[in-house]
Amino acid sequence: MGYQTSNNEANPLQDPVKFKSFFNEFFPVLVVFARRYVVDDEPAHDIAQEAFITAWEKRLSIKNLDDVRFYLYTIVRNKCLNYLKHIKVKRVHEQEVSKENDIYFETVTIEQETFLMLKKAIGTLAPKTQEIINLSLQGLGNNDISEQLDISVNTVKTMKRRAFKKLSQQLKDHFYLFFI
Amino acid sequence: MNRNQNSKITKLFVKLFEQSISSEELKVLNDWAGSNAFRQHLLHKMRKPTAFEEWHKEVIAVRTEESWKVVEKAIKANRGRQIRMEVMRYAAIAIMTLMVGAAIYYFSAKEPVAVQPQMAKNVIEPGSSKARLFLDDGQVINLEEKQAADYLEKDSSKISVASGEVTYLASRDTREELIYNTIQIPRGGTYTLVLADGTRVYMNSETELKYPVRFSTGQRKVTLKGEAYFEVTKDPEAPFIVEANNSQVEVLGTAFNVKAYADESVITTTLVEGSVKFSNTQETLILEPSDQTVFNTLSNKVTTNKVNTDLYTAWKDGYFWFKNESLEDVLTRMSRWYDFDVFYKNQAVKELRFSGKVEVFEDVDILIRMIEKTTDIQFEISGRAVIVQ
Incomplete structure (x- = not known):
């Protein structure tokens, strides 16, 4: 699934220091993922925590970073489905049942991976450019951005163009090895 | 689910947000969604310009730091439990071996060795x-x-x-x-x-x-000094040959471990899967999975045994795993990883036997203390030297 080329990145589950930074980056994403299943905040946190603990304990069998994330999504999904069965919601919504569907899992995973990737890519831009991109992703037009940041519309346009160019270049690099 | 397809789709969605998506690519997304309700739903969601911002708000709201404390605590507690269990295993085995060991110790110790519990600040990592x-x-x-x-x-x-x-x-x-x-x-x-x-x-x-x-073409040959674990790509046309110290291990496609350090007089080959041929100037042997041959270069003798291969390949997964090994072997292995030198004040303790499994990233103190706890042996660490009292 991934934007990290597989074998180049060490498995964060084998190194305590890397594990923590991987946790900081990926835990929030995993909670959002869990909330696509259990909705409530509290169980979503609990389940994501349990998943990380399980993953740490079984760390040796996973070879690369893409697999680690995919493995965590899978654990969380299973735990969430168990949880939903366990709380025995009186009215079993059609929606609840359909969450067992594999395509649902696929779409929720793609959603997280897309945004995680975008977040990482934006994180590499210069602070001012990041601001512009973030505003743009909030749905603001060039005029609004120019007003809010007190810069000319042309500057906004140029910076946006450069930023998106850089982002798509990164995207190319990330995927290059993956798809050859 | 098809993960290759997923990463392709992920890439296209990112392009959608980066406003660099082409109309053909947009069509790929539409075709992918087809008439599937879940996929349609995602596509619809992703086409909202504010989708990322909304997701990001959710991410920021997550209580990451607080959760890390919970996870960290669980991991530490668990590790503590594992170590305690390991120590008990050490203890059980050490008692038995100590009966043998103690006899040697008793007869060879000329004068009582002063016990020095303090450990110097060590530089061994x-x-x-x-x-x-x-x-x-x-x-x-x-x-x-x-x-x-x-x-x-x-x-x-x-x-x-x-x-x-x-x-x-x-x-x-x-x-x-x-x-x-x-x-x-x-x-x-x-x-x-x-x-x-x-x-x-x-x-x-x-x-x-x-x-x-x-x-x-026709042959793949490498030369080894030391220890390595091989996962050989299958190629019936070209056997893979590991040369070590005048011996050859020949395979077609398989996973195995060869240990042939120059300062040790034995070459140990452990086969995990597949089949390998071990040969030296004297003889040729075919190994089956779980077979281990030990070739003694001094006596020129080869012995073969069935073993638990995990013990011999644990190092590649980040563990020291010992089973009934002498203190000398245990410390030799550790000294290669931690890069220290071992000095024995009393030669007899070399023969004490140990079992246990420890993570290689542990501090050397933890390992040494585990040995101390289960025996009468005291260690002193000074600079890069470990002195066995």
Whole structure:
């Protein structure tokens, strides 16, 4: 699934220091993922925590970073489905049942991976450019951005163009090895 | 689910947000969604310009720090439990072995050794990924310092260096002349090498491997000093041969471990799967899975036993795993990883037997204390030396 080329990145589950930074980056994403299943905040946190603990304990069998994330999504999904069965919601919504569907899992995973990737890519831009991109992703037009940041519309346009160019270049690099 | 397709779709969604998506690519997304309700729903969601911002708000609201404390605590508690269990196992085995050991100890100890419980501040740290790569033209690359980088050999084979791993991509050059590289792993290091045929070699500390950057047809031959675990890519046309100390291990496609350190008089070959042929000047043996041959280079004797292969390959997964091994062997293995020297004030303790499994990234103190707890042995650490009292 991934934007990290597989074998180049060490498995964060084998190194305590890397594990923590991987946790900081990926835990929030995993909670959002869990909330696509259990909705409530509290169980979503609990389940994501349990998943990380399980993953740490079984760390040796996973070879690369893409697999680690995919493995965590899978654990969380299973735990969430168990949880939903366990709380025995009186009215079993059609929606609840359909969450067992594999395509649902696929779409929720793609959603997280897309945004995680975008977040990482934006994180590499210069602070001012990041601001512009973030505003743009909030749905603001060039005029609004120019007003809010007190810069000319042309500057906004140029910076946006450069930023998106850089982002798509990164995207190319990330995927290059993956798809050859 | 098809993960390759998923990453393609993920990529297209990112492009959608980066406003660099083409109309053909948009069509790919539409085709992918088809009439599936879930996919349609995602597509719809992603087409909202504010989708990322909304997701990001959710991410920021997550209580990451607080959760880390919970996870960290669970991991530590668990590790504590594991260590306690290991210590008990040590204790059980140490009691039995101590009965043998103690007799030797009793008769050989001339005077009582003063017990010094304090331990000097030590500088001994676990090993890490380190290696030196010698290219054909004599260039030396210090891999420890290197971030990702690529090199070309003179036949234009590509060498990719990334964290802890070197990968070879053979050129299409068809000349039969072979170009050799050598990789050297110092004490306190480990490294992974992927050869041009895809064979994966995990190298332990104090190990050297010489190999062609591109294999010739008909045979794949490498030369080993030290210890390495091989996952050989199958190729019935070209046997894979590991040469070590005048012995040869020949395979077609399999996973096995060879331990052949120059300062040890034995070569140990442990077969995990597949089949290998071990031969030296004296004899030839075919090994089956779980077979281990030990060739003693002094006596020229070969013995074969069935073993639990996990014990002998645990190092590649980050463990020291000992089963009924002498203190001398245990400390020798540890000294390669942590890079320390061992001195024995009393030779008899070398024969005490130990079992246990410990993570290699543990502080050396933890390991040494585990041994202290289960025996009468005291250790003193001074600089890079470990003195066994």
